Amino acid sequence: MSNVILTINPGSTSTKMAVYRGVTCLFQHTGSHPTTELKTFPSIIAQYDYRTNFIKTKLAEENLVLSDLDAVVGRGGLLAPMASGTYTINEQMLADLRTATYGEHASNLGALMAHRISELHSIPAFIVDPVVVDELQPIARISGHARIERKSIFHALNHKAAGRKVAKRIGVAYEQKNWVIAHLGGGISVGAHRNGRVIDVNNALDGDGPFSPERSGGLPMMQTVALADELSSAAFYRQLVGQGGVVSYLGTNDLRVVEQRVIAGEMAANVVFEAMAYQVSKEIGACAVVLDGEVDGVILTGGLANSALFTAMISKKCQWLAPIYIEPGEDELEALNEGAQRVLNGDEQAKTYEGGRLDGE
């Protein structure tokens, strides 16, 4: 069946949307959100109208009649940990997102925006493989302090989509091989995939792993504690997520701008650019150890994988590990569409989100 589906993907530095008829993309648009604009919002939820207006404008420009849609699917945000799959957007999910029970990230807006449109037209709304898909092996949950547990928060949707795409291209099954997959976007996550399960991954949001265009990643602990003492908790969090990483050094979250500055010979830009590639490479090495060195391929994906300069730096350091595959950008819109189409076509049943207990409850 050729269902018409609107897909919505809010990321930390962009909002992407596309409309599909079956597997055919009818149109796709990306709105980039510079740091200067995002800084003006006190919270992620406050960006709802700003990002929704982008979607509305593009749908109007494309003359899409909303009543033509069969379903809407949004990127899944910070919710209780859950298994991979397609989930019906329900009241529990919306409540957890509205109150940011599990934290704040742009992906929280995916289900809220999808729900609003679905409600207007009484059509189903879903999320697929949210950022809280949790397949960690037990040992990976141990942080180093009994009161702090490592969590699985990463670009699950694109990790799985890029893995399947590369596997298909080289004629193997994603689930039968081991991969290290690095999503290089506004946030960065590097995961160890063993036979289709992400058994370890850095938390892309919360001070773990490499720094990224807008996040600090892991930081030296005592200096970080001293910074926390100077600031309110909201301001401190913003320093780590949103105004950390490349933004903190160079004032931009746009690697295209940084790349131009590197090419123009700016030393400061060069150091930061190289350091980010260096930290990503170290994380890839760590994941190779998680997989006992049995790595069938390293996949570099996400917006930064468009930069040949950036991927060349990582490839140079990691090529001894396994073949490197570059899958620039992300297939998140396509993966959202596929997840929703599978449910509408009856190939899969949508799962139900039930929420969960928070630590300490």
Ligand SMILES: Nc1ncnc2c1ncn2[C@@H]1O[C@H](COP(=O)(O)OP(=O)(O)O)[C@@H](O)[C@H]1O
């Ligand atoms: N052609 C390109 N060359 C270099 N960097 C790029 C290119 N296209 C996008 N980027 C960078 O990728 C990052 C955004 O990646 P993306 O995966 O879209 O992230 P998000 O979904 O978190 O917004 C930005 O820093 C952007 O500047």
Ligand SMILES: CCCC(=O)OP(=O)(O)O
């Ligand atoms: C919250 C984990 C996913 C993530 O970091 O996404 P963005 O890179 O889009 O911010």
